[in-house]
Amino acid sequence: MKKVEVITPILNANDLVAQENQNLLKTHGILPVNLMASPGAGKTSLVLQTIKALQGRARLGVVEGDIASSIDSDKVAATHTPVVQINTGGECHLDALTVQKALKALPLSSLDILLIENVGNLICPVEFRLGEKIRVAIASVAEGDDKPYKYPGIFTSVHAVVLNKIDLLPYVDFDLEAMRQAIKRLNPGAKIFELSCRTGEGVTAWAAWLESQWKVQEK
């Protein structure tokens, strides 16, 4: 009887490239952050607020992922932050290879933190590592407090959850305590930041945490 060899790949092709990206960024002392969220949860607004909050404290670079348009990267470029736009042309997530190409276009030797804004989607981006050290889910209070139960994959895979648009709390049916409990149940170690990119409330704590993560990595 012929023996059938089964080879289990430990890392798939995307993971291999993601590892290359992570190594490259580590060489430069850069903290790479993968920002994932539904369309309209406030990814770009969080990028802009983070740039503002860390001005003079850390040098930021940005990769913007979208199906189409350069609306987001135009906003980031207006702040004189190095930014590369990736238009996936239909793909529902970024992948490590596309991000690798974007890295070639960024001035890595003069960056400290790289914010990678993924395509607006709570499902597909979860399976594709990009080379990030930190994964963040952004949820908006306008989306409702049941999202962790409906999209458990993303909420269990992240290091932090940013709960955005808290300025809308008086106007929506959102149970803040229920949301906190749902996140804790799925992912006890996840940091939770409640903030509003519109008013700026709560952004300082988020930015300080991000900066501390970069400093920890540097050592």
Add this chain to the structure above:
Amino acid sequence: MKKVEVITPILNANDLVAQENQNLLKTHGILPVNLMASPGAGKTSLVLQTIKALQGRARLGVVEGDIASSIDSDKVAATHTPVVQINTGGECHLDALTVQKALKALPLSSLDILLIENVGNLICPVEFRLGEKIRVAIASVAEGDDKPYKYPGIFTSVHAVVLNKIDLLPYVDFDLEAMRQAIKRLNPGAKIFELSCRTGEGVTAWAAWLESQWKVQEK
């Protein structure tokens, strides 16, 4: 030289099953509607408001699509409306075969309109016909007015756009006229319904249009 035959499939496997679903539903005089949106845009809220608005005017059935949980179908079942929950377990969209299975569990001979709530995602559901006659995108004003440009696929493929959560307009940076123009530019024939599932404002016009579409089909 050997001739290579290239066969272009006119309908792929999913489209074939979608056609079967459509034929079956047509036999029963049922109008099938595919509701697509971001997570938290208000798909289930729109389903519940539509059930209420069409009470005594059309008999509704519902298919609920989610990655996980039965939160949505529990809400629909509480209104004594026939409902089937599909948990995709990770898939980012419904497909025709899964919907076909769901149809077997519904009392088709006593239904007039079938609302199919797709998985919360602005990208993946667009490519998969389910057997629907009407495709609807639901967007929330909390998501911002740039969504048509960022997710052109869904906005060009639908018969109607429901702009939900207009009660939040005073509290968000949303340019209503810019949104209307963006939709019209991409999809001049699309109907636009501006409403709030929270306050009920504008729901009547949407429900009346849906009822008219069912009556047109019946003839």
